[in-house]
Amino acid sequence: MTAKLSFAGRKAQSGVMLLEALIGILIFSLGILALVGMQGLAVRLSTDARERAEASNLASQIVGQMWLNRTNLANYAYAGSGTPPTELTTWVAQVEAQLPDAAANRPVITIAPSAMVDAGTETTVTLRWKTPSDAQIHQFIMTAYIN
Numbered sequence: 429m430t431a432k433l434s435f436a437g438r439k440a441q442s443g444v445m446l447l448e449a450l451i452g453i454l455i456f457s458l459g460i461l462a463l464v465g466m467q468g469l470a471v472r473l474s475t476d477a478r479e480r481a482e483a484s485n486l487a488s489q490i491v492g493q494m495w496l497n498r499t500n501l502a503n504y505a506y507a508g509s510g511t512p513p514t515e516l517t518t519w520v521a522q523v524e525a526q527l528p529d530a531a532a533n534r535p536v537i538t539i540a541p542s543a544m545v546d547a548g549t550e551t552t553v554t555l556r557w558k559t560p561s562d563a564q565i566h567q568f569i570m571t572a573y574i575n
Contacts, residue, residue: 475559476566482526483555483568490519490537490553491572498574501539501549508536508554527557533565548575 493515494504503515512520516537524531533556542550551574556567 472561479527479557479559479566480568483557483566484570486519486523486526487553487555487568487570489522490516491551491570491574493519494551494572494574501551501574504537504551505539506535506537508534523555527555528560529558530556533557542573544573546575548573 490504494501497504497515500515503513506512506516506520512534520535523535535556536552536554538552538554540550542548551572553570553572554567555569556565558565
């Protein structure tokens with residue numbers, strides 16, 4: 429009788445090893461899928477960081493040029509449409525080359541007297557761009573006071 433019970437116990441467990449293997453493969457596959465998703469997110473975030481760094485460098489570059497050419501500061505004003513002033517032609521071309529879709533979202537530079545006493549002239553540089561995979565327009569704004 430014991431031989432029959434052990435044979436019946438084996439028959440009840442047939443296929444359990446296959447089921448365990450399939451569950452293991454499922455868990456492993458979900459882990460790999462999560463890693464692929466995280467890799468895609470990491471690539472997107474590093475691209476966003478690179479674009480923000482480029483926008484920061486471009487804004488710093490034009491503010492530096494304004495500091496050097498303070499006597500012609502009013503010539504740097506640009507509303508973002510039409511032909512840029514001659515002082516900005518090369519810089520606008522760099523912005524359009526380095527930031528995605530910046531040609532459709534051109535930079536804006538405003539120059540106004542500061543409301544603060546002895547602060548100089550307030551200049552605001554706004555850079556805008558849009559990545560092909562993103563629906564929203566990103567922007568970077570830098571404000572500097574130039575005396």
